[in-house]
Structures are given as structure tokens and as C-alpha cells.
Amino acid sequence: xxxxxxxxxxxxxxxxxxxxxxxxxxxxxxxxxxxxxxxxxxxxxxxxxxxxxxxxxxxxxxxxxxxxxxxxxxxxxxxxxxxxxxxxxxxxxxxxxxxxxxxxxxxxxxxx
Amino acid sequence: xxxxxxxxxxxxxxxxxxxxxxxxxxxxxxxxxxxxxxxxxxxxxxxxxxxxxxxxxxxxxxxxxxxxxxxxxxxxxxxxxxxxxxxxxxxxxxxxxxxxxxxxxxxxxxxxxx
Numbered sequence: 001x002x003x004x005x006x007x008x009x010x011x012x013x014x015x016x017x018x019x020x021x022x023x024x025x026x027x028x029x030x031x032x033x034x035x036x037x038x039x040x041x042x043x044x045x046x047x048x049x050x051x052x053x054x055x056x057x058x059x060x061x062x063x064x065x066x067x068x069x070x071x072x073x074x075x076x077x078x079x080x081x082x083x084x085x086x087x088x089x090x091x092x093x094x095x096x097x098x099x100x101x102x103x104x105x106x107x108x109x110x111x112x
Numbered sequence: 113x114x115x116x117x118x119x120x121x122x123x124x125x126x127x128x129x130x131x132x133x134x135x136x137x138x139x140x141x142x143x144x145x146x147x148x149x150x151x152x153x154x155x156x157x158x159x160x161x162x163x164x165x166x167x168x169x170x171x172x173x174x175x176x177x178x179x180x181x182x183x184x185x186x187x188x189x190x191x192x193x194x195x196x197x198x199x200x201x202x203x204x205x206x207x208x209x210x211x212x213x214x215x216x217x218x219x220x221x222x223x224x225x226x
Contacts, residue, residue, distance in 0.1 A: 043217040099157040
């Protein structure tokens with residue numbers, strides 16, 4: 001059973017701080033990794049994708065991947081109250097298998 | 113910016129009834145997926161669809177479920193005889209698979225089975 005694990009939170013940070021969200025996965029052959037943001041009652045919204053080890057930056061967001069440790073993280077710099085949402089880690093195994101396996105998500109609250 | 117659209121936004125049905133959920137993919141996307149999310153739980157994969165065929169399906173996607181792309185634009189999920197436990201948000205997602213594997217989700221259909 002392929003698992004994706006996240007701390008459910010809630011993670012609470014003050015406005016302007018860095019929020020750090022973590023995810024581990026069990027399937028060693030996983031190739032592609034994604035972070036989605038989900039506001040309550042809404043659909044997942046893609047924030048970042050990362051495919052190779054290291055860091056990938058996009059605006060205030062940085063995704064980090066370490067395949068040896070089976071670990072993915074998302075850093076949000078200068079956190080804003082509008083960043084308050086559940087952040088979902090999703091993993092795609094690759095090969096002929098393109099489905100996403102999701103973690104349960106981490107609830108982030110950014111306090112003004 | 114192109115978006116995935118889904119209809120209806122909310123469907124209420126009685127147990128045992130058939131429902132059809134509809135999705136209009138982003139126009140140049142060729143790979144289609146259905147996921148569901150029961151309230152408070154993880155997003156779960158149901159089925160993937162490419163070139164008018166199912167590519168992969170999960171254990172959840174039993175004989176009560178079917179998918180098709182009847183007119184080259186809509187992508188539908190049919191549940192033949194709904195059960196109480198089918199109550200969930202159903203999300204359609206689509207993908208181009210040009211240089212990435214990014215899946216874009218529609219707004220979802222909330223299905224309530226009474």
C-alpha cells in the first residue's frame with residue numbers, strides 16, 4: 001500500500017513568517033511530486049510540482065525534494081492570512097501509473 | 113486562463129438512483145481522471161482515462177461506476193445505483209502530459225445520497 005504522510009496540524013504561524021510543510025512517502029519508485037492548496041469546501045489547486053532532488057522556487061513558494069529520504073517539503077515565505085488553507089502533498093509513481101496518491105493534508109493558519 | 117468545469121455543483125439523490133457527473137476538460141488536455149473526497153478524508157483516486165479507454169482504476173471503482181467521453185468534449189462519471197457511502201465531493205482532473213504531469217482539478221460536484 002503506497003502511503004503519503006503529512007502532519008495534520010494545525011500549523012499556526014504569524015503573518016510574515018516562514019511556514020514549513022512536510023511530507024514523506026513510502027513508494028521508492030515515485031517520480032513526480034506535487035503540492036496542492038485546498039480551501040475549505042473547494043477543490044485542490046496546484047501550487048508546485050517537483051521532479052528532481054533539490055529545491056524549486058516559484059515566488060514565495062519553495063519545494064524541496066530528497067528522494068533518498070523519501071521526503072518532500074514546501075516552504076512559504078512571507079506568509080499571508082490568505083495562505084490559510086489545507087496543503088496537500090501528492091505523489092505520482094511513474095512508469096505507466098499516473099494516478100496521484102494524496103496525503104491527508106496539513107492545515108495552515110496564518111495569524112494577522 | 114482555461115479551467116476544468118464540472119456540473120452540477122451539487123447533486124442530491126436517493127439511494128439506488130443513478131447519477132451522472134459531468135466534466136469539461138481543458139481543451140488541449142488528453143488525460144482525464146476522477147477523484148473523490150469524503151468529508152474530512154483524503155482525496156482518493158477513482159479512475160484514469162485516455163484515448164477513450166480506462167487506463168487504471170482503483171478498488172473503489174467497481175461495477176457500479178462507469179466513465180465515458182460521449183461527445184469528444186464532456187467526460188462523465190456515472191454511478192448506476194448510488195449508496196449512502198457514495199456521498200462525497202467528486203473531482204475531475206485533466207492533464208496534457210506535454211512536458212509535465214501536472215493535473216488540474218475542476219471545482220467538484222458535491223454528491224449527497226439520502
